[in-house]
Amino acid sequence: MSSYDVVIGLEIHAQLSTKSKMFCRCSTLYGKKPNTNICPVCTGQAGALPVLNGKAVEYALKTALAFNCKINNTSVFSRKNYFYPDLPKGYQISQFDEPLSEHGYTEITLKDGTTKKIGITRIHIEEDAGKNIHDNENSYVDLNRAGIPLVEIVSEPDMTSPEEAVLYFKKLKTIIEYIETSDCNMEEGNLRCDANISLKPSGEKKLGTKVEIKNLNSFRFLEKALSYEIERQTKALSSKEKIIQETRLFDSDKGVTRSMRKKEESNDYRYFPEPDLRPLLLNESFINKVKETLPELPDTKIKRFIDVYKLSYYESDLFCSDKMLASYYESTVKAVGDAKLTSSWIQTVVLKALNDNKISVKDLKLGAQALSELLLLIKDGSINQNTGKDVFDEMLKTGKPAKIIVDEKGLSQIHDEGLIEKIVEEVILEATTQVEQYRAGKIAVMGFLVGMVMKKSGGKAKPAVVNELLKKKLG
């Protein structure tokens, strides 16, 4: 088989997290009974008119700024015309030839550590459609979602593999979570992805025929669908078949894509300027005001954590991929004053707890303040690392502060060297075999001896002190 270059671009829709819909005052709350968040405007009643939600504009603008887009001071809403039961007006209010913003970019970090710029063609505002629901006999329409504000983020065809596409999608999600313009809850459909993919013979300049894959709403589906599509198109091209320009759907059960409609069958959307809304005018002072509300974005934070806390790129990226985790780390470090200790604890203990309980940082009962109190006890030698882990578990269970648990259970380390010396002597007398082996040069048994001392001390002895005493006695 000959080799091909893969060209991928993504179109991502993010629901903006405004309280009310884009053109009416209906609530955007998810999970309500069907057709309860509706009004004459979002159900397309005769005579109803849209009025633009200023918050939606602000959030869309903030998103565009976070992706380094050039903001158009004048943008225009357009009607995108097509018939579908979940589209109440028979047209979607969107933006077409004069979008909110264009020419942005974001960067992804590849496996080898190099960064790659992914161009953003445009970010524009539009309204969401409702949902069709089918059972065996009937079809229903739920318009709770109709009119929820969206931004559509269209990338340049800058990605060359499914991995890059996933990295970009993840990056995009992280950035939006940082700026809090969308909840980015993929199960609730806050973030939805369509992919365009084409193949061309290696080195060829001209792009191949592209295929659009709809509704790839998880990183895994995106990766799988693109991989399948590369395989399918490679086979087709290798056997001199033509790729048909079409829209395909990903069947996540079977892991394949299927043709949904050919290009000829696709709609002529007959875009024209929306006469019910005036052009959207954004002056520089408003744009600057919104710019000032942008928080530190992930790339900057990753660099800063490396600089300030001397973290590795891996650690910094791990923490900064989640805004809450990054702030959890930073707050803890500030209180503990030990970047390495905090980092290793969060990586091992905290992330494990999150994984085990399938929760995110914001749902963790044990806040940065509580964790730092615990880490300070370890840092000053009051307890050792292993005891610390037990205390951590206890804190999760009871919500009690570390200090109280340590006091209640008498877990403080034994500082009285005389007491430890006594235990060490007992162990030397009991573990005769190991003592002999050690003396014969098998240094590895030291761990066993230390463990025995620790056990006898109820874990309260300082391992370093035990080590030293054992060495001295066995010397």
Place this chain on the structure above:
Amino acid sequence: MSNSFLTASIPALAKLLRDKKISAKELCELYFNRIKKHKELNAYISIFEKESLLQASLLDREGFSEKDPLMKGIPVSLKDLFMLSGTRTTCASKILENYIAPYDATITKRLKEKKAIIVGKNNMDEFAMGSSNEYSYFGPVKNPWDTTRVSGGSSGGSATAVSAGLSQISFGTDTGGSVRLPASYTGILALKPTYGRMSRYGVIAFASSLDQPGPMARNVHDLAIAYDAVAGFDKNDATTSSKKTENVYEYLLQENKKDLVKKTIGIPSSFIKEGVDKDVIKVFEESLALIKKIGFKTVDIELPHTKYALDVYYVISPGEASANLSRYDGIRFGHRNKGFKDLESLYRGSRGEGFGEEVKRRIMLGTFVLSAGYYDAYFAKAAKVRTLIKTDFENAYKKCDAILMPVSPFTAFKLGEKMASPLSMYLSDIFTISVNLAAVPSLAFPAGFSSQNLPIGMQLIGKHFDEKTLFGITRLIEMEKQDCFNRVSVE
């Protein structure tokens, strides 16, 4: 009950109500008796007799005082495209035959706040598309001056209702002449306000960038009071202007209007020559003479691009309409095809059965001009020419303050006369359409009669948001030519 109440203006009625010379209930009954007597004119699609009489009784119990809005207790009718919550709103279409409005239009709401009595909903051309009111699912409206003739459209039911004394005032909508043309054919007044002056919220859309609701009345004071009652910014309509509205009726009552007579009236002579009935020309010249006699200066103006207005209009308005009418799909409300098998047949069946011939013609036309490959040649180009037409008016207003023109090149024609040729029907609007394209206000008033005793209307076209001047000039004309105004066309 005497017909003298019918020639009373709203302020006169308000005084009669205050002085208990007539009760609101009696006034209402007078109108309902007339509505029933003149049923054959087909001016109404729905009437609300029981509700109106009840409301009138309640108002009577409450009593009338100087502090009350002038509209209190006044019988008003609405073109059947204004949402009136809980009542049927059909837009004269089968597709909305049983549509119950789930909310109030802003205009409806403001009328209710002023305690006007909404007696019924007027017949109209289906979806306001037409110039003769013959394209109604509920049958044509007849001209009360000659029932073998059309009322004009699309607000024909409103015009006939006001002209025949079946309501004191009415509200219609004007997209290309739809209040002015029927006003002219039935001998009443109508205002097409500046675009953005009146809320379109709850008014079923035809062509959103051109539609403007407008009042219709038998005299200038009524028209002004109707306008004052509803005009102005609406937070539910993003295209309304936040510019403050001035109370026009109060302005008309002011004694001293020296500035008004200093106004200059522009005359687009070259535009009016071709294809215009000689009776219309005669009345136009009489109006011109009257204006000069009152003391206005006149000046000849050119509107060089208005000759393209009709073409531009028949690209832009169907384009917008084709999208506006997409919501009537049989899914959530409105007529639904009974035997549909799948989604496609549901759409085809419901829309195919629900829309009338003229509406379908415009949807197809509109779909075509917006289609890929045709958009630039038609819709985009029409939008550019529209700008030129706007500029024509801006240039004209450097020389004058208002423009005088006939409303229509001819008088009310025979029912059925132009049904075979949509293009000849479209020509009715040759003088009215450019006003909508330029978004300027225009006030149509009765100016005379043809040799066949049919009313002929003229229009005064004003500057953006300068409705006041149009009212002021028309009031002066009214005082000079009282025989044309405040006429009730049938016994």
